[in-house]
Amino acid sequence: MVFSMKNYGIQSMLKEGHNHLSGLEEAVLKNIDACKQLSTITRTSLGPDGMNKMVINHLDKLFVTNDAATIVNELEVQHPAAKILVLAGKAQQEEIGDGANLTISFAGELLQNAEELIRTGLHPSEIISGYTKAITKTIEVLEELVEKGSENMDVRDKEQVVTRMKAAVASKQYGMEDILSSLIADACIQVSPKNPANFDVDNVRVIKLVGGGLHNCMVIRGMVLKGDAVGSIKHVEKAKVAVFAGGVDSSATETKGTVLIHSAEQLENYAKTEEAKVEELIKAVADSGAKIIVSGGAVGEMALHFCERYKLMVLKISSKFELRRFCRTTGTAALLKLSQPKPDDLGFIDSVSVEEIGGSRVTVVRSEEGGNKVATVVLRGSTDSILDDLERAVDDGVNTYKAMCRDSRMVPGAAATEIELARRLKEFSFKETGLDQYAIAKFAESFELVPRTLAENAGLNPMDIISKLYEKHASGNTKVGVDLRGGDSEDGVCKDVSTMNIWDLHVTKFFALKYAADAACTVLRVDQIIMAKPAGGPARRDKPAGMDED
Amino acid sequence: MASMLQPQIILLKEGTDTSQGKAQLVSNINACTAVADVVRTTLGPRGMDKLIHDDKGSVTISNDGATIMKLLDIVHPAAKILVDIAKSQDSEVGDGTTTVVLLAGEFLKEAKPFVEDGVHPQNLIRSYRTACNLAIEKIKEIAVSIEGKSLEEKKSLLAKCAATTLSSKLIGGEKEFFASMVVDAVIAIGNEDRLNMIGIKKVPGGNMRDSFLVNGVAFKKTFSYAGFEQQPKKFLNPKILLLNIELELKSEKENAEIRLSDPSQYQSIVDAEWNIIYDKLDKCVKSGAKIVLSRLAIGDLATQYFADRDIFCAGRVAEEDLNRVAAAAGGTIQTSVNNIIDEVMGTCEIFEEKQVGNERFNIFSGCPSGRTATIVLRGGADQFIEEAERSLHDAIMIVRRALKNSTVVPGGGAIDMEISRYLRQHARTIAGKSQLFINSYAKALEVIPRQLCDNAGFDATDVLNKLRQKHALPSGEGAPYGVDINTGGIADSFANFVWEPSVVKINAINAATEAACLILSVDETVKNPKSESAQGEAAASAMGGRGRGGGFPGRGRGMRRR
Secondary structure (H helix, E strand, O other), X not given: OOOOOOOOOHHHHOOOOOEEEEXXXXXXXXXXXXXXXXXXXXHOOOOOOOOEEEEEOOOXXXXXXXXXXXXXXXXXXXXXXXXXXXXXXXXHHHHOOOOHHHHXXXXXXXXXXXXXXXXXXXXXXXXXXXXXXXXXXXXXXXXXXXXXXXOOOOOOOHHHHHHHHHHHHHOOOOOOHHHHHHHHHHHHHHHOOOOHHXXXXXXXXXXXXXXXXXXXXXXXXXXXXXXXXXXXOOEEEEEEEEEEOOOEOOOOOOOOOOEEEOOHHHHHHHHHHHHHHHHHHHHHHHHOOEEEEEEOOOEOHHHHHHHHHOOOEEEEOOOHHHHHHHHHHHOOOOEOOXXXXXXXXXXXEEEEEEXXXXXXXXXXXXXXXXXXXXXXXXXXXXXXXXXXHHHHHHHHHHHHHHHXXXXXXXXXXXXXXXXXXXXXXXXXXXXOOOOHHHHHHHHHHHOOHHHHHHHHHOOOOHHHHHHHHHHHHHOOOOOEEEOOHHHOOOHHHEEEHHHHOOEEEHHHHHHHHHHHHHHHHXXXXXXXXXXXXXXXXXXXXXXXXXXXXX | OOOOOOOOOOOEOOOOEEEEOHHHHHHHHHHHHHHHHHHHOOOOOOOOOEEEEOOOOOEEEEOOHHHHHHHHOOOOHHHHHHHHHHHHHHHHOOOOHHHHHHHHHHHHXXXXXXXXXXXXXXXXXXXXXXXXXXXXXXXXXXXXXXXXXXXXXXHHHHHHHHHHHHHOOHHHHHHHHHHHHHHHHHHHHHHHOOHHHEEEEEEEEOOHHHOEEEOEEEEEOOOOOOOHHHOOOEEEOOEEEEEOOOEOOOOOOOOEEEOOOOHHHHHHHHHHHHHHHHHHHHHHHHOOOOEEEEOOOEOHHHHHHHHHOOOEEEOOOOHHHHHHHHHHHOOOOEOOOOOOOHHHOEEOOEEEXXXXXXXXXXXXXXXOOOOXXXXXXXXXXXXXXHHHHHHHHHHHHHHHHHHHHOEEEEOOXXXXXXXXXXXXXXXXXXXXXXXXXXXXXXXXXXXXXXXXHHHHOOOHHHHHHHHHHHHOOOOOOOOOEEXXXXXXXXXXXOOOOOEEEHHHHHHHHHHHHHHHHHHHOEEEEEEOOOOHHHHHHHHHHHHHHHHHHOOOOOOOOOOOOO
């Protein structure tokens, strides 16, 4: 295929196998098309009534989710322009941890509208300048829309936290947001440090156990480790704990060595001395006051024997991260080698017990007073896919908490903000002179995507709803949004969000819109694509059947 | 990349397979219904068993939903969810695995015409969730508590629950016999509630009635060396020493080497080795133990040494058995024979070695802590005992859950009919589409009594209508009526002691609804090509895939076979 190409123009300058596309038709519109395709995939997942996607990734793992960040991550997008959108989504996920879908869908919508403008004859650069003006204006308007009095909040007040978190959780697990968001809020408040800005999302852990249902979910102060305790002691309360990162066993040399025995006595005493050595070490630990030994590696049989003898509970945590978290929870300093710990190195645990939750045994480590360092949300659900999805909802919730610790301002949710933005921007566009006007108007129009998609996904009539929303907003009520639950009764579709209590964080919206606009402008700015031939590696041409379908 | 002159947009990696839209949803539903159809006929006391011949050539006969689902080795991503819920039901409550798959399949089947007619799945999902919550509340309302009864009374109540579970299994004929055995075993382990404290040992031969319960630990005689015959085989109140070391002549350490410059020392080294083992044996004897058990080998030297001193020994005891003895007899397992104190030794009232079938069994009974029980199962063929073990496992789980939650509901499809009636009634009060959806949810629940009848060869429509009539009685006295499997009519399940713990039903309805909603909420499947690292696996699974294809008519069109 490549070889049949005639070499002319820029093609002749480049190495064989380069792919070169330029011009409006070939580059810009194609790029837009690709981005549109991507956003069509994620769009149906927007909002609480969004549909799930089943994604089977290259490792054959099944994802069932409506979290856009996960979807695009597992999709392995190849198209360079579409990748820019994916990156914008990822940036949003990393910055805020929520709203990735808004970013991608909105960018897709902006590009789609840009395409119309290009077809009517506008130059991309004019669109870009219009879009840039529009986003600056949008941000100004967004500031104005911030709910009064929401800038001050107590991040330890559960009610306030839940209000702000609910919309984010609801978009992932609709119908369960009340239970989930209160669980997440509990967990977050527990681990919230003195200065809330230092909140670390890593301190809220999630453990997934198959079986039961959402009503069995709970929050545990402390950690939950999968697996049983090693020895026969399964329950200890109010005890000191020693952590050995390198394993609990008689020390052995790394270098291969042979013990040379010269006489009968030496042979007889060989085993004895080794035994005595282990006993001495374990005794030293027991003498230091520790009741629990946590090992980061293997637990030797001989060592275990003496631990049992000295009534020490033995836990094994093989993950290094988990071990570090354990140390943080209990305030323990991990020792590398089995030796007598100094009093400072010992941590304290309120209770450790092995419990059975839904058929699997877990070790529950509770530290109620000692430190509010780590909290664990125990998720229950009937399948792995549901659990994974719940986990993502929890992640989003926790990230929202982090975001609200930094900036607690909120704006009306349920598309109320978007409609208001659209209305104001449209007004703004009329005042602009020049061709920018068209671009700004289109930008404003793009906001309709949100109410439209929300309504579409919920099985409602979108055009009807958007016109109603405009009407309500024009009459001065800027907080009217789509009520998805009111689908059955005729007039209840548009409601004041403050009565429904749906709020989005200002900062989430802010970044989502900004990233989307940036990504759209970046894509528009491209007029040439030059793709180098992929270097080396295994040939990709062994699956011709796959290409025909694309 | 088909042509350079007109480049196609390649958004995703080559070989990526996507499918979306209504067709995708319908094909997912079809796949799930197909899976549900496989287990459908195993439901209830008259359910049939499945024989599964897997790729390794082993044969399993079972009517346990979870076992069948596991062995089916399903690859369809949507149908996999059904396998997951069966597993989850198995781990959460242990029984009702067929029910949960059947319900999920039926919910989806009922949803299919709506989806085809263009109803938005989210509307269905919302109604299903509402219906699920209503159903669970209703179960909680009807459930009868067994809390606060005396132990005797409780025992007979629990036995009824166990009998209901067992009646649907292969050993249903002897359900009373096994039910009381299971209840005794569960009560024996008490509040400790560690499932692995109940051992099930299988001995082919004899008949089911020869099975017995040991209030303690029993395990098959281990491999023994010469001298074993001389050891006494029965003790009263012996001390038991549990070891985790080899009592054998062996090299002390792998990385030790002996170099001698003086050949005359050779004998002393040999003596030293003997000394070490004699020293160990001596310490065991001195501890006063009458029974020595070890996880590792006890050699012939040690066997004879113990035989001379009237001590019983057994080497290579399976770890779980040894743990069970430790828990029952109150000892701890020792990795060293030095410094053995009385505290670490266990004891029991009677130890004896008994003949069971053509095997000899070591039986420890009357243990002080009493927190273990062992069921010795007898029966004909291997597969039969295997299935019996699975059935007992289900029954044990049921009794445990019933003990923990202590509420029961009438079985035999009665509870399902009652919820169905309640939901239908509720649906009438709703304006709008969800009336239809809740009605179909209610209809889906009727699949349980219907299938019970079908499997028993009764006229399902006839029985179902009788049941509906009973349940519709305004006084509510008809609520506990379910299918009577013996007469082909209907009967009061509660009075006939067909009972199930309510947690089984709650979990089943919850899990089935969750799964159905999950499948309904998927509108797109994207399958990425496998990466290099997964390629090897892919080749292996592709081989299996061809084999499975035949028995799996409902594979979704959405998924491309590779």
